[in-house]
Amino acid sequence: MPGSVPSPGTGTGLSSRHLARLPTGYFGAPAAVGTSAPGHPRSLATTLPPTHWGPGQQRPLPLMVQTGQAVPRQELEEQYTVLEELGSGTYGRVVLTEPRDGGSPVVLKLMLKENTEWRAFLREYCIALCLSGHAACIRALPVAFESATHFAFGQELAPAGDLCTLLTPGVREGLAEVLVKRCASQLAEALDFMHSRALVHRDVKLDNVLLFDRECRRVKLGDFGLTRLQGSAVRAMSSTLPYSPPELCLLQGSDTLELDSSLDVWAFAVLLFCLCTGCFPWAVAASPDPQFEDFSAWQSGAEGREAPPSWQGFAYGAQEMFRRLLRLDPDRRSPAIEVQKYLSLPWLTAQDTGARLDGGDRQEAAAGSPQVPITQGCAPASGSGGSVRDAAGAGEQGDGSCSSGEGVPTPPAGTLALCH
Numbered sequence: 490m491p492g493s494v495p496s497p498g499t500g501t502g503l504s505s506r507h508l509a510r511l512p513t514g515y516f517g518a519p520a521a522v523g524t525s526a527p528g529h530p531r532s533l534a535t536t537l538p539p540t541h542w543g544p545g546q547q548r549p550l551p552l553m554v555q556t557g558q559a560v561p562r563q564e565l566e567e568q569y570t571v572l573e574e575l576g577s578g579t580y581g582r583v584v585l586t587e588p589r590d591g592g593s594p595v596v597l598k599l600m601l602k603e604n605t606e607w608r609a610f611l612r613e614y615c616i617a618l619c620l621s622g623h624a625a626c627i628r629a630l631p632v633a634f635e636s637a638t639h640f641a642f643g644q645e646l647a648p649a650g651d652l653c654t655l656l657t658p659g660v661r662e663g664l665a666e667v668l669v670k671r672c673a674s675q676l677a678e679a680l681d682f683m684h685s686r687a688l689v690h691r692d693v694k695l696d697n698v699l700l701f702d703r704e705c706r707r708v709k710l711g712d713f714g715l716t717r718l719q720g721s722a723v724r725a726m727s728s729t730l731p732y733s734p735p736e737l738c739l740l741q742g743s744d745t746l747e748l749d750s751s752l753d754v755w756a757f758a759v760l761l762f763c764l765c766t767g768c769f770p771w772a773v774a775a776s777p778d779p780q781f782e783d784f785s786a787w788q789s790g791a792e793g794r795e796a797p798p799s800w801q802g803f804a805y806g807a808q809e810m811f812r813r814l815l816r817l818d819p820d821r822r823s824p825a826i827e828v829q830k831y832l833s834l835p836w837l838t839a840q841d842t843g844a845r846l847d848g849g850d851r852q853e854a855a856a857g858s859p860q861v862p863i864t865q866g867c868a869p870a871s872g873s874g875g876s877v878r879d880a881a882g883a884g885e886q887g888d889g890s891c892s893s894g895e896g897v898p899t900p901p902a903g904t905l906a907l908c909h
């Protein structure tokens with residue numbers, strides 16, 4: 490296959506032997522890697538000086554060095570026909586392609602070199618390869634290359650798009666409970682897998698959950714571009730604002746936070762709320778956002794206190810689940826996998842479920858709801874909810890795997906930059 494990372498025996502290849510050298514408990518079980526055409530492609534080791542890693546950068550992990558040496562230089566159009574653009578994001582595009590020399594279609598994540606450092610590309614690719622062993626993590630393929638303008642790596646195709654495509658922008662209506670629970674169960678497993686290997690995804694959101702069918706029987710977590718080791722120092726990012734926990738929203742300027750899996754748990758709960766209601770629970774988890782202030786008062790208040798309006802459509806068990814996942818104190822937040830305990834309980838009240846079936850009434854009832862509707866591109870409607878502060882600063886530092894300010898563009902100040 491064109492651009493395949495070469496297999497063992499070529500002297501330059503990424504192999505399961507290389508992957509197996511990773512300490513277990515770091516990235517987890519080695520991913521299975523396929524074979525490729527003999528003699529192809531040429532090794533970057535012969536073309537890249539050691540300075541390719543950039544001045545002052547920390548020593549890369551052995552897996553990244555070995556993988557980097559096996560990434561060939563080639564042009565997209567020479568090897569692939571682009572069939573369709575599947576999505577685009579901060580760093581580039583995701584396209585469905587067909588290898589010109591035959592073979593099955595391949596999804597390529599193309600990352601613009603002007604926005605992406607070599608090291609950031611390799612880190613995302615290596616993490617994706619290592620997580621590929623889990624059924625609920627999108628599978629990376631042993632296909633990667635560098636062109637004049639892009640870095641690229643291959644992924645399996647998620648034929649039904651992402652979770653955003655199941656929600657209608659501006660319509661305050663969520664998915665049927667059974668679909669939400671299917672997503673919840675599979676995503677909880679994916680997060681549990683990552684967290685047990687000390688990895689924090691950091692970008693859990695509707696756009697990053699990929700679908701293999703529109704009934705959500707098979708969904709997978711994707712986009713490991715922001716994934717870092719637990720304990721890394723990270724700054725707030727405005728691009729993840731609606732999903733960011735209060736401890737991250739509170740950071741000022743160049744303040745950093747020690748990365749913990751509880752950050753993903755908060756984002757996961759926000760995502761589940763979105764799926765259930767078609768709305769974000771708040772625009773930002775900080776004062777003076779009124780929905781967040783109501784929620785905080787409920788969280789901090791006595792047991793049995795009435796839920797704020799946005800939370801009243803949930804049955805008691807689901808309210809309890811959300812309160813445990815959305816503890817204001819990150820140390821008291823439940824692990825993601827705890828969601829599984831609530832799957833057998835009803836999540837939505839009978840009234841809410843009924844409205845979901847007959848559609849229109851719920852729209853009217855919800856019109857006066859204080860929730861923050863989702864707009865095109867799965868962002869919260871700007872201007873809804875409380876004032877939105879730009880949690881500027883997208884770098885990270887001291888995490889043992891990256892250096893500050895590395896290849897992470899900052900969205901424009903003051904925006905909720907979730908739209909693609």
Ligand SMILES: Nc1ncnc2c1ncn2[C@@H]1O[C@H](COP(=O)(O)OP(=O)(O)OP(=O)(O)O)[C@@H](O)[C@H]1O
Pocket residue numbers: 575576577578579580581582583596598627644645646647648650651692696697699711712714
């Ligand atoms: N394997 C895939 N199969 C089908 N569609 C995909 C696949 N991977 C990504 N996409 C689509 O492309 C979009 C962007 O992908 P991805 O999140 O990996 O890019 P990104 O540049 O990192 O985005 P972001 O800026 O949101 O972090 C996804 O939201 C999804 O719609």
